[in-house]
Amino acid sequence: MTAALLVQVPATGFTAVHTATLASLPDTFRPVANGGAIVTVDGRSGWTERAALGVRAGARAVIVDRPEPDDIGRVVALRDLAKDRGVLVAVESPYAGSPTWSSCQSAVIQDASSSCLIDSVAVVADAEDMDRALLAQMAVVRPLLGTTTLRRLMAGAATLVTRDGDAVVSISVTVSVQPRLTLDVVSARVRWRIELPNDETAQPGRASREDVAGRRAERPIFCSSSRWQWRAVAARLAGRDEPVYDLDSLLLDLRLLSSA
Amino acid sequence: MNRPLGVGFVGAGLVTQAVHLPTLAVLRDRLRTVAVADIDEAAATAVAARCPGARTCTVDELLQDPTVDVVVVSSPDHLHASQVIAAIEAGKRGVLCEKPFATTANEARSIVDATAVHGVPIVVGAMHVYDPAWVAASTEWEQLTHEATLVRSTIYLPPNEEFTALATEQPPAVEARSGQPVAVAPPPTPARMIRMGVLGLATHTVPHLRRFFHRPPRVASARYVAPWGYHLVIEEDGKIGELLALVPGEWAPAWRFEAYAPSAMLEISYPPSFVLAGSATATVSITGGESRSWRSTVNGYQREWQHLADVIEGKVPLAHPVQEVADDLTFALGLADGADQLLESHL
Numbered sequence: 001m002t003a004a005l006l007v008q009v010p011a012t013g014f015t016a017v018h019t020a021t022l023a024s025l026p027d028t029f030r031p032v033a034n035g036g037a038i039v040t041v042d043g044r045s046g047w048t049e050r051a052a053l054g055v056r057a058g059a060r061a062v063i064v065d066r067p068e069p070d071d072i073g074r075v076v077a078l079r080d081l082a083k084d085r086g087v088l089v090a091v092e093s094p095y096a097g098s099p100t101w102s103s104c105q106s107a108v109i110q111d112a113s114s115s116c117l118i119d120s121v122a123v124v125a126d127a128e129d130m131d132r133a134l135l136a137q138m139a140v141v142r143p144l145l146g147t148t149t150l151r152r153l154m155a156g157a158a159t160l161v162t163r164d165g166d167a168v169v170s171i172s173v174t175v176s177v178q179p180r181l182t183l184d185v186v187s188a189r190v191r192w193r194i195e196l197p198n199d200e201t202a203q204p205g206r207a208s209r210e211d212v213a214g215r216r217a218e219r220p221i222f223c224s225s226s227r228w229q230w231r232a233v234a235a236r237l238a239g240r241d242e243p244v245y246d247l248d249s250l251l252l253d254l255r256l257l258s259s260a
Numbered sequence: 261m262n263r264p265l266g267v268g269f270v271g272a273g274l275v276t277q278a279v280h281l282p283t284l285a286v287l288r289d290r291l292r293t294v295a296v297a298d299i300d301e302a303a304a305t306a307v308a309a310r311c312p313g314a315r316t317c318t319v320d321e322l323l324q325d326p327t328v329d330v331v332v333v334s335s336p337d338h339l340h341a342s343q344v345i346a347a348i349e350a351g352k353r354g355v356l357c358e359k360p361f362a363t364t365a366n367e368a369r370s371i372v373d374a375t376a377v378h379g380v381p382i383v384v385g386a387m388h389v390y391d392p393a394w395v396a397a398s399t400e401w402e403q404l405t406h407e408a409t410l411v412r413s414t415i416y417l418p419p420n421e422e423f424t425a426l427a428t429e430q431p432p433a434v435e436a437r438s439g440q441p442v443a444v445a446p447p448p449t450p451a452r453m454i455r456m457g458v459l460g461l462a463t464h465t466v467p468h469l470r471r472f473f474h475r476p477p478r479v480a481s482a483r484y485v486a487p488w489g490y491h492l493v494i495e496e497d498g499k500i501g502e503l504l505a506l507v508p509g510e511w512a513p514a515w516r517f518e519a520y521a522p523s524a525m526l527e528i529s530y531p532p533s534f535v536l537a538g539s540a541t542a543t544v545s546i547t548g549g550e551s552r553s554w555r556s557t558v559n560g561y562q563r564e565w566q567h568l569a570d571v572i573e574g575k576v577p578l579a580h581p582v583q584e585v586a587d588d589l590t591f592a593l594g595l596a597d598g599a600d601q602l603l604e605s606h607l
Binding site for chain 2: 153178
């Protein structure tokens with residue numbers, strides 16, 4: 001049996017969902033106060049500096065929890081530093097990390113290429129989380145768009161981003177109850193409806209594809225996106241080729257968002 | 261017991277056949293079709309034949325018929341205003357006009373003025389505003405209309421024929437049946453298509469929007485969605501409204517209205533028109549995970565007919581006075597005009 005990976009748990013900022021994640025993977029991870037192989041970093045302001053400290057401290061992996069948009073140059077520097085040191089920097093994303101999204105992403109991307117409407121709404125509980133949610137939303141929507149630029153149409157109590165292209169794109173973030181992300185990808189032939197809950201519990205997302213033959217729903221997976229992503233990090237550290245949302249992907253999203 | 265109110269139809273087309281006749285059949289104790297007028301005499305005769313005791317006639321004869329208490333204006337849009345006014349001036353007890361009840365603000369004012377003189381109640385066939393689930397949810401959570409920051413209407417519908425075939429036995433359109441070539445009009449511009457959408461599909465949504473947008477809002481973005489649809493963004497004091505529509509599609513219908521406020525969220529899912537599938541399902545969720553839902557076996561069309569009968573019989577006041585309906589139209593025209601300006605500026 002492989003030894004558990006030691007996870008350095010910070011004194012503050014370690015969320016309930018992370019506690020639940022580690023508790024549900026007791027053979028893979030073990031929390032410690034100092035010197036873990038995995039360092040977790042709160043994604044609020046200054047996260048690139050905190051992550052760089054983790055890289056320099058000799059961690060094998062750094063997990064950044066739901067980062068807010070940061071200066072692209074600082075993120076590039078962090079990515080280069082991590083590559084030099086051979087450290088995996090994984091970005092925990094509440095929506096892109098959803099097992100429901102993982103199960104249907106490739107099919108949605110394929111259908112999106114002929115769609116005429118891409119519509120996504122992220123709901124957050126706290127206005128302070130709107131920027132983080134919009135960045136996390138990009139991780140889901142950006143692969144559907146291909147190379148493009150966006151236009152920030154509105155900002156404030158609700159934020160709306162659109163695209164001036166063939167297909168109508170609407171990406172909005174607002175504050176309300178029941179935090180979640182919804183995504184509709186629509187053409188005259190196919191319509192996807194995806195609902196990804198906020199990453200607080202193992203409540204499954206829902207994804208369904210409708211066409212002339214009827215409706216096909218993805219099987220619900222009762223697993224938080226946190227647990228799903230931490231397992232992927234462990235697999236990568238064990239040498240398996242598991243997809244992880246990393247700084248290269250985050251940079252694509254940051255650049256797209258900064259174009260708006 | 262009073263005799264049922266006599267109903268006369270001006271227009272015997274699909275909406276009359278697929279929406280109103282089945283609805284009136286359910287409410288036959290209170291409303292009875294007595295006359296049908298249509299420029300297509302065969303259509304009028306066919307519709308009248310389905311309604312025991314009903315006769316076919318001209319519009320003038322229908323307006324003079326004392327057994328006609330309620331006139332249904334279900335003719336082409338450009339005729340609505342003049343026919344509504346004619347019904348009012350003929351002394352009818354009530355009018356139900358299909359959407360839109362006018363095509364210009366001037367027409368709407370003329371109807372308001374005529375109503376002020378004659379006091380005839382008018383109900384417009386924007387059935388969602390009468391939907392019991394919407395009425396219950398919006399009444400209970402009035403404060404949401406002030407606090408909401410994002411309000412959205414999304415309408416994805418399959419071809420109407422899928423539902424009209426389930427509501428009636430209407431054959432295909434005459435042009436399609438005959439095999440003769442149909443005169444081809446110039447293709448409408450994107451602005452024209454959006455105007456048709458706003459005054460057509462979005463008419464159902466406008467009364468909802470006006471609960472959240474108290475002044476004619478600024479149109480911030482207007483996009484035509486191929487093959488037929490629209491994406492409109494409106495804004496008022498930082499509050500965003502989005503209207504999305506795409507028809508027809510090969511998928512199942514999805515007709516939603518959503519409002520997001522920091523303390524509550526409203527989600528409504530409407531069944532398609534034409535079929536008596538009951539009301540929408542409306543759910544209000546509040547902080548803490550609590551939510552409440554409403555649903556009824558009665559849909560908006562049934563409720564608006566019941567309401568008109570109640571108003572005529574003096575049981576209740578008109579829920580949506582004609583000035584409010586005129587304001588709805590002004591709002592919709594403002595959306596269409598705003599979209600026009602944006603699209604023209606991009607030409």
